[in-house]
Amino acid sequence: MINVSELTYTYAHGSRPAIRDISFEVEKGEVFALLGPSGAGKSTTQGILTGLLPLQGGRAEVAGYDLRHRSRQLFNQIGVSFEQSNVYSKLTALENLVFYRRLFDTATLEPEDLLKMVGLDQVANQKAASFSKGMKHRLTFARSLINQPALWFLDEPTTGLDPAIAAQIREIILERKQSGTTILLTTHNMVLAEQLSDRIGFIVEGELKLVDTPRNLKLRYGERLVQVEYRENNQSHKELLSLTDEQERLRLQTIIGSAEIEIMHTREASLEEIFIKVTGRELI
Amino acid sequence: MKKLLTTFHKDMTMSLRSFYLYIEIIMALLIVAVLLFVVPESFTSEQTLYLYLDAELPDRAVWSDLLGQEQEDQLLVFDSEEDVRSALHDDHNAMGLLLRQDDGRIAVEVVLQGYESEKQRQLMETLFTAQQLQSLPGFTDPTVITRLDGMPDGISDRLHLLPVFLVLNSAMVGLFIIAAYIYIDKDEGTIRAVAVTPASIWTYLTGKVLMMLVTGLITGSLTVLAVAGSTVHFGYFLVIMTACNLFGSALGLLVASFFDSMTKSLGALYVVIVIMSLATVSYLMPSFSPWPIRILPAYPMLYAFRETLAAQPDGGMIVFWSMIFILAAAVLYVLAGLRYRKTLTI
Numbered sequence: 001m002i003n004v005s006e007l008t009y010t011y012a013h014g015s016r017p018a019i020r021d022i023s024f025e026v027e028k029g030e031v032f033a034l035l036g037p038s039g040a041g042k043s044t045t046q047g048i049l050t051g052l053l054p055l056q057g058g059r060a061e062v063a064g065y066d067l068r069h070r071s072r073q074l075f076n077q078i079g080v081s082f083e084q085s086n087v088y089s090k091l092t093a094l095e096n097l098v099f100y101r102r103l104f105d106t107a108t109l110e111p112e113d114l115l116k117m118v119g120l121d122q123v124a125n126q127k128a129a130s131f132s133k134g135m136k137h138r139l140t141f142a143r144s145l146i147n148q149p150a151l152w153f154l155d156e157p158t159t160g161l162d163p164a165i166a167a168q169i170r171e172i173i174l175e176r177k178q179s180g181t182t183i184l185l186t187t188h189n190m191v192l193a194e195q196l197s198d199r200i201g202f203i204v205e206g207e208l209k210l211v212d213t214p215r216n217l218k219l220r221y222g223e224r225l226v227q228v229e230y231r232e233n234n235q236s237h238k239e240l241l242s243l244t245d246e247q248e249r250l251r252l253q254t255i256i257g258s259a260e261i262e263i264m265h266t267r268e269a270s271l272e273e274i275f276i277k278v279t280g281r282e283l284i
Numbered sequence: 285m286k287k288l289l290t291t292f293h294k295d296m297t298m299s300l301r302s303f304y305l306y307i308e309i310i311m312a313l314l315i316v317a318v319l320l321f322v323v324p325e326s327f328t329s330e331q332t333l334y335l336y337l338d339a340e341l342p343d344r345a346v347w348s349d350l351l352g353q354e355q356e357d358q359l360l361v362f363d364s365e366e367d368v369r370s371a372l373h374d375d376h377n378a379m380g381l382l383l384r385q386d387d388g389r390i391a392v393e394v395v396l397q398g399y400e401s402e403k404q405r406q407l408m409e410t411l412f413t414a415q416q417l418q419s420l421p422g423f424t425d426p427t428v429i430t431r432l433d434g435m436p437d438g439i440s441d442r443l444h445l446l447p448v449f450l451v452l453n454s455a456m457v458g459l460f461i462i463a464a465y466i467y468i469d470k471d472e473g474t475i476r477a478v479a480v481t482p483a484s485i486w487t488y489l490t491g492k493v494l495m496m497l498v499t500g501l502i503t504g505s506l507t508v509l510a511v512a513g514s515t516v517h518f519g520y521f522l523v524i525m526t527a528c529n530l531f532g533s534a535l536g537l538l539v540a541s542f543f544d545s546m547t548k549s550l551g552a553l554y555v556v557i558v559i560m561s562l563a564t565v566s567y568l569m570p571s572f573s574p575w576p577i578r579i580l581p582a583y584p585m586l587y588a589f590r591e592t593l594a595a596q597p598d599g600g601m602i603v604f605w606s607m608i609f610i611l612a613a614a615v616l617y618v619l620a621g622l623r624y625r626k627t628l629t630i
Contacts (some may be wrong), residue, residue: 086473
C-alpha cells in the first residue's frame, strides 16, 4: 500500500534535511507506526505521502499512485487525521462533514453516523467554534473516515485527549484495523503504538533507524525479567531476576523449588526503553 | 462542477457568518448616503449679486433689468451701500455691485469678499471692460468653447463621483479581502484538509473568486441603483463590474501568494491599493493625467464605469475594457494558481 525509497526532504529555510534516505513498505491491511520525538521527521514523512509536501528526493508510491505523477484520484483512497484540529469554525459539525463528503468521488459514510461514532451527534448543529479542543479533534478524526479510506493516515490521534475519549478513538482505530484498513500511524505515544501496530519504525533526526514488529523489538533489545515474591521462613521476599543470566535463572529455579511462591510475573522492557537503547534519544 | 459549487456554497455560507461581507454592505450604504445627502447634484456655484443703485442714477429700472435679466433669483437690489455690505457679511458666496452717479459719470464699484485671488480680481475688471466693448457697433463675440474631454451627456457631478466608489469598494474588493479569506483558511489549517481531497487547487481558488464576485455585484448594484437609479445601463454595468471584480480578486490572489500570513502581506497589499487609488486623482482632476497614472488599471475602470451612467454610453469602450480586464484576470489567476500549488500547504 505504501512503498517508500530513499525519501529526502529539506524545508526552504532548513539548514539540513528534515528527513534523509527514508525507506520502508507498508502492506495492505497493516498498521505501521512511525515513532519518534518531536522534530524527528514523522510529520514531514506523512506530509509527503499525503501530498501536502512536494516530493523532493527519492521515490514514493501510495495506494498504487506514484507521487512523482500525482493524481487527485489518489485522495479518494486515503484519509488523513491531522494532529492539529482543522475544521471550519463558522460551520456546524454537520456542515463540516457534509461539505467535506461532497469533495470526494467515491461512496461516503453518512455524516450523522460519523458524528454518532465519535460522540458528537448531540452537538451536530452547533458551530465548531463553540467546541472544546477534544471535540474539534474528534470532528477532525471523524472527517478523515468519511470516504472510507483504504489507507488511513493518523497523526497523533489521541494526543491531548482525556483518557476516556482516547480509549474511544483507540477502539475505532482497532475496528478499522480489523476490517482491513491500512494505517500509517505517526506518534510519540509508545503505548498506543504497541497496542495498535503490526510494525514500528523508529525515526530520529530525519533517519529511520529501525523497523520491526513490537514483539521482535522486545525479544531483540529488551531484557527479559521475572519478578517473584515468595515466603521463606515466615518472611516475605521480593526479587527481580534476569532470564538471560545463567546464575539468575538458577536462582529462580531454586526459589521455585524451595519457597512458597506468592506472586511471579515476567516484566518486559517497554518500547520506550528499547527506543532509548536503540537510538540513544528519549521520546520527548 | 459539483466540487466547485460545493466550495462556493461553503465560502458563501462562511462569508454570511463573518463580518467582511457586512463591512462591504455597510460601506456601500455609507457611500450611498454620502452621495445622496452630502454630495450635491451639481458642483456649479451660483453666486448671488447684491446690487445698490444710486438714487441719482438715471434709468435705474433699466440697469436693474439689464443685470438681472437672465437669473432673477440671483440678483438682490438693496436701498443703501451699507445694506449691501451687511448682506455680504452674512453671505460669503455673494458679491456686491454699487452703481453711483459721480460728476455726470457712472462709477462702478465691485465689492468682493476678500478671499478672491489677484487673478480673479483682474479677470473681473477685464470682464467689465469687455462688457463695454460689446456696445460698440460691429462687435462680434470671438469666443468659441470646445470640450476636449468633456463629461458624457446626462452625467451630473454626483454621478461623476460614483465610479470612484464603485471601483474602490466593489470592483477591487477582492484585492484585499480574498487574501484575508485565504489566510483564515491557513490559520485554521482547513486548507490542508481540503488539500487531501480530490478537489483541486483551482476549485478552491475559484470558489473564493466567485464569492468575491457575488459580494462585488451585490454591493456595486446596491450603490449604483440607489444613486443612479434608472440612469445606469445595468447590462453594461454588470459586464464591467464582473470584469473588474475578477481582475481585483486575481490580483489579490497573486499578491497574497507571496506571503504566508495577513500581517506579512499587509504592506504589499496596502501599496497596491494606494497605487490603484492614484487613478482617482487624474479622474477627478483631468488636467493632471501623467502617463504613469493613465496606465494604472483603475484609470480605464473609472471611465468605463462612468460610461455606464451616460445617456448614450459608448458600449464598444465598455466591452473593450471588460475584455482586457477579463484577459488580465485570467493571466493573474493562472500565475497565482501555479504559485499556490507549490506553497499553499507548506
